[in-house]
Amino acid sequence: xxxxxxxxxxxxxxxxxxxxxxxxxxxxxxxxxxxxxxxxxxxxxxxxxxxxxxxxxxxxxxxxxxxxxxxxxxxxxxxxxxxxxxxxxxxxxxxxxxxxxxxxxxxxxxxxxxxxxxxxxxxxxxxxxxxxxxxxxxxxxxxxxxxxxxxxxxxxxxxxxxxxxxxxxxxxxxxxxxxxxxxxxxxxxxxxxxxxxxxxxxxxxxxxxxxxxxxxxxxxxxxxxxxxxxxxxxxxxxxxxxxxxxxxxxxxxxxxxxxxxxxxxxxxxxxxxxxxxxxxxxxxxxxxxxxxxxxxxxxxxxxxxxxxxxxxxxxxxxxxxxxxxxxxxxxxxxxxxxxxxxxxxxxxxxxxxxxxxxxxxxxxxxxxxxxxxxxxxxxxxxxxxxxxxxxxxxxxxxxxxxxxxxxxxxxxxxxxxxxxxxxxxxxxxxxxxxxxxx
Amino acid sequence: xxxxxxxxxxxxxxxxxxxxxxxxxxxxxxxxxxxxxxxxxxxxxxxxxxxxxxxxxxxxxxxxxxxxxxxxxxxxxxxxxxxxxxxxxxxxxxxxxxxxxxxxxxxxxxxxxxxxxxxxxxxxxxxxxxxxxxxxxxxxxxxxxxx
Numbered sequence: 001x002x003x004x005x006x007x008x009x010x011x012x013x014x015x016x017x018x019x020x021x022x023x024x025x026x027x028x029x030x031x032x033x034x035x036x037x038x039x040x041x042x043x044x045x046x047x048x049x050x051x052x053x054x055x056x057x058x059x060x061x062x063x064x065x066x067x068x069x070x071x072x073x074x075x076x077x078x079x080x081x082x083x084x085x086x087x088x089x090x091x092x093x094x095x096x097x098x099x100x101x102x103x104x105x106x107x108x109x110x111x112x113x114x115x116x117x118x119x120x121x122x123x124x125x126x127x128x129x130x131x132x133x134x135x136x137x138x139x140x141x142x143x144x145x146x147x148x149x150x151x152x153x154x155x156x157x158x159x160x161x162x163x164x165x166x167x168x169x170x171x172x173x174x175x176x177x178x179x180x181x182x183x184x185x186x187x188x189x190x191x192x193x194x195x196x197x198x199x200x201x202x203x204x205x206x207x208x209x210x211x212x213x214x215x216x217x218x219x220x221x222x223x224x225x226x227x228x229x230x231x232x233x234x235x236x237x238x239x240x241x242x243x244x245x246x247x248x249x250x251x252x253x254x255x256x257x258x259x260x261x262x263x264x265x266x267x268x269x270x271x272x273x274x275x276x277x278x279x280x281x282x283x284x285x286x287x288x289x290x291x292x293x294x295x296x297x298x299x300x301x302x303x304x305x306x307x308x309x310x311x312x313x314x315x316x317x318x319x320x321x322x323x324x325x326x327x328x329x330x331x332x333x334x335x336x337x338x339x340x341x342x343x344x345x346x347x348x349x350x351x352x353x354x355x356x357x358x359x360x361x362x363x364x365x366x367x368x369x370x371x372x373x374x375x376x377x378x379x380x381x382x383x384x385x386x387x388x389x390x391x392x393x394x395x396x397x398x399x400x401x402x403x404x405x406x407x408x409x410x411x412x413x414x415x416x417x418x419x420x421x422x423x424x425x426x427x428x429x430x431x432x433x434x435x436x437x438x
Numbered sequence: 439x440x441x442x443x444x445x446x447x448x449x450x451x452x453x454x455x456x457x458x459x460x461x462x463x464x465x466x467x468x469x470x471x472x473x474x475x476x477x478x479x480x481x482x483x484x485x486x487x488x489x490x491x492x493x494x495x496x497x498x499x500x501x502x503x504x505x506x507x508x509x510x511x512x513x514x515x516x517x518x519x520x521x522x523x524x525x526x527x528x529x530x531x532x533x534x535x536x537x538x539x540x541x542x543x544x545x546x547x548x549x550x551x552x553x554x555x556x557x558x559x560x561x562x563x564x565x566x567x568x569x570x571x572x573x574x575x576x577x578x579x580x581x582x583x584x585x
Contacts, residue, residue, distance in 0.1 A: 026538075033450045034534040035547065056474070162468075162505045178501075180508035180535035197531055235465075235500035236528050265465070265501045265530055384469075409470040409482060 002031045002194075003038045011190060018089035023082055023189035030183050036194035040175075044151050045097050045188035046144045046159040048181055049131035050104020050380075051124045052080060053387065055410065061391050063120040073123065076130045081185040092135040094191030100139045100149040101131060102160050105387045108140055108355050108379040113348075115388040140380035141354030143254055143324040145172070148356065153276055158184045158193055162261035163254065163324060169268040171253060173276035175199045178267050198268055204277060205286030206270050208233055209293045212243030214301055220419045222252040223401050224304040226259020228296050233264045237291070240284045242272040254324045255400065262402040302437035308404045308417035313434045318393035319427045320383050321420045322352030323400035328361040330420075331377070335369035337421055341428050343374030348393075349427035350376045375427065383407055397426045440562070440578045445554060448529075448547040449571035455523040455543045456576065459562045460494040462486060463555040468503030468532065472510045477519030486560075495523035495566055497558050501532035508535035515540040523566040525554050525573055543568035 004012065012028070014021040031039060052072040072080060075087040082090070093099045104124060107114050111121035132138050139147035142161045145168075151157045153173035159165055160181050168174040177197040179187075187193040198204060210229055215221055229239050239260075248256070248271065260266050270278035278284035321334070334351055343349045351370055353361065358379050361367050367377050383390050383398065384406050390396060397416040398404045404417040416432040426432045462485070466472060471481040477492035491514065501507045514520035520540055526533045529546040537544045543566050548554055554573060558564060561579030565572075 030534060030538045033537045033544070034529060034531070035448060035450070160505050162503070165505070177531035178505050178535075179531045180505055180539070182508070182512070182539050183535045236530055262469070262503055265503065265507075265532060267531065406469050409480065 002028050002036060008039060008192065019085055019091065020094070020190045022085040023186040024192060026082065026186045027183070027190055027192050027194065031194035031196065034194050034196045036196035038195045039192040040156050040195040040199055042094070042097055042156055042158050042187050042191050042193050044149060044155065044157040045093070045099045045184060046149060046157070046161060046164060047099065047102055047184045047188060048104065048160050049077070049101035049128060049136050050106070050140070051127050052077065053105050055387055058387055061388055063117050063388065069119065069123045073127050073130070076127075076134065077185065081182045082189065090134070090189070093188045095135070097188055097191050098149060099136045099188050100144045100147060101128070101136050102140070103142050103381045103385045104128065104140055105381065105385055107381065107386060113350070113376050114378065114386050115391055139354055139356055141325050141356070142382075143354065145250070146325060146327055146357055147354050156193065156199060158187045160184050163258040165267045166257035166261055166269055167254060169198055170257070170270065170275050176267070204238070204268065205288050206238050206240035206278070206284040207288070207291045208237045209240045209242065209290040211293065211295045212241065212245050213295050214298045216245040216248070218419065219252055219255050220305070220399070221301055222248060222256040223259050224301045224308075225296065226256045227263045227304045227401055228300045229269075230260045230263025230266060232294050233266055234291065235265065237266065238268045238270060239266065240270045240272060240278065240281070242281055248274060251327060251330055258324050259401045262405060299438060304401070305417065305437045308401050309434060310414040310416050311434060312414070313432060314395055314414055315430055316395035316397045316416060316426050316432045317347050317430065318390045318395070319347065319349040319397040319423050320352065320403070321399045321423050323382050323398075323403045325352055325354045325357065328353070328357045328364060328366060331357070331361050331366050331370060332364070334420065334424065335366050337424055338370065338373040338375065341373055343427045344430040347427055347430050348376070349374070350378045352378050352382050355379050384410070395432065397423050397432050399423045440557070440575045443557065443575040445548065445552060445557060445573045447545050447549070447552070447571050447573070449568045450529060450534075450544040450546045451537050451541070452543055452567070452569035454565060454567040454569065455495065456563065456565045457493065457495045457522050459497050459558050459560060459564050460486060460489065460491060461497040461555055461558055461560050463499065465498045465500060465502035468501060468505070468507030468510065471503070472514060474510055474513035474517055474519065477514050490519070491521045492519045494521050495525060495564055496521045497525040497554050499527040499555055500530045501536070505532060507532040508539055511536045512539040525558070525566060527554055545571055545573050
């Protein structure tokens with residue numbers, strides 16, 4: 001039985017409106033499934049708000065069917081995500097919750113480069129307009145912490161992005177459980193979520209200890225470390241990363257967490273010396289003995305690089321970097337690396353960021369520098385989310401393990417994996433030269 | 439003999455359901471792990487790749503991968519290709535959402551040392567009682583050899 005506060009009882013009685021009444025009822029139902037005893041206020045929410053259209057809806061690449069364009073719009077997602085709530089009764093998300101949107105199925109600024117249609121783009125923009133009319137801040141990103149959505153230590157948040165769950169818990173010390181799109185939507189309406197799991201201090205200690213005996217100086221090393229750790233984890237484990245390695249910044253850690261979330265169900269990872277709750281090893285373990293200990297070597301990382309990449313060298317004509325979305329500083333590095341070079345004719349090379357970082361990069365002249373090379377800076381998605389983006393490609397090159405693994409299951413053409421710089425080189429040459437590492 | 443074996447855990451969602459177990463000791467990947475039109479497991483390297491979850495009781499340690507994990511079960515459910523029950527060694531946030539959206543019976547949170555993924559076998563006819571929190575092996579799969 002879930003204990004409710006007086007305010008929650010009033011909400012459940014409909015005194016704060018029909019939308020909150022229905023949504024809170026669903027959050028209570030979720031709490032009972034999870035085994036939670038009470039609820040907790042949510043001050044930040046991050047959730048998908050664009051069209052609910054997915055690549056599976058377009059097997060032939062035709063985007064403009066009336067059913068697709070109608071999807072998720074007239075009801076503004078309530079029928080799908082908060083069944084039982086009359087769309088006419090849903091006017092806004094909880095006012096005390098900062099709601100930012102996740103990635104969606106188009107670029108935020110155009111439709112031609114992404115091989116979409118104006119009707120499809122306009123439809124998605126209308127859906128996002130409906131979101132902002134309901135109080136959503138439109139940042140359209142998988143990395144909301146790069147767009148001003150930055151919780152403090154102990155703050156309770158909900159999100160539809162698994163790498164963001166890890167970032168919030170592990171780097172910021174915020175309190176976050178994963179969940180899913182539907183429960184996150186309901187939590188953002190009523191401003192409550194079950195108090196459970198990683199909200200409880202007793203659950204926030206390390207279980208599996210990983211000793212680093214490997215080079216961790218680059219983004220790619222952290223990316224494959226996510227797979228090396230994730231594949232060794234038991235269910236619901238909290239890994240502790242320790243050893244003598246250079247301090248990792250946001251750029252490295254967002255890649256690490258994206259891979260870790262892909263390879264496991266992990267929602268918190270304590271990095272000794274970096275995570276606020278793991279300034280020391282003892283602090284990370286909270287008095288608990290390790291369930292298991294592992295040592296990660298360079299070989300352990302190299303096998304993942306080789307396994308991710310298509311094994312035979314060949315031509316590539318679609319390349320993407322920017323998973324998770326790039327910072328303006330990362331894009332500056334790409335602009336510098338590509339300076340004086342040109343993307344080969346017939347090759348499509350895109351760099352993904354979010355609208356906030358795009359605005360800063362534009363002000364700083366970085367977008368212009370990148371696009372002068374023939375590359376394109378896109379926002380609000382990736383090869384997995386921007387529908388039709390890589391349609392027609394004969395060879396694909398990527399620099400994120402998550403995108404590589406997921407693209408392999410969607411694409412029939414070779415998918416190569418390398419560093420951002422190797423992707424840039426392939427964009428210039430139109431060829432991926434496979435290097436073996438292990 | 440495992441026939442009649444009863445495992446006690448926490449009832450997460452009732453009522454009770456009977457069906458054949460599909461045991462996935464490494465769960466199912468949360469992005470492109472399932473073909474939601476058919477219920478087929480399409481994850482590369484999965485021990486049940488090519489098999490369908492439709493009408494089965496899924497026995498798994500927990501979720502794995504993307505937060506979209508529950509969406510795939512939601513889509514299967516809407517397409518009539520979903521499972522009829524869940525058994526989770528340990529409830530996690532994505533499993534909870536999957537139960538929430540599919541509204542099918544679930545038993546979870548087994549005591550330390552009780553592993554349903556090894557005690558229940560593929561093809562066992564089992565009864566999952568989401569009110570009482572029990573999982574019972576009604577008819578073990580295949581022939582068992584007593585030692």
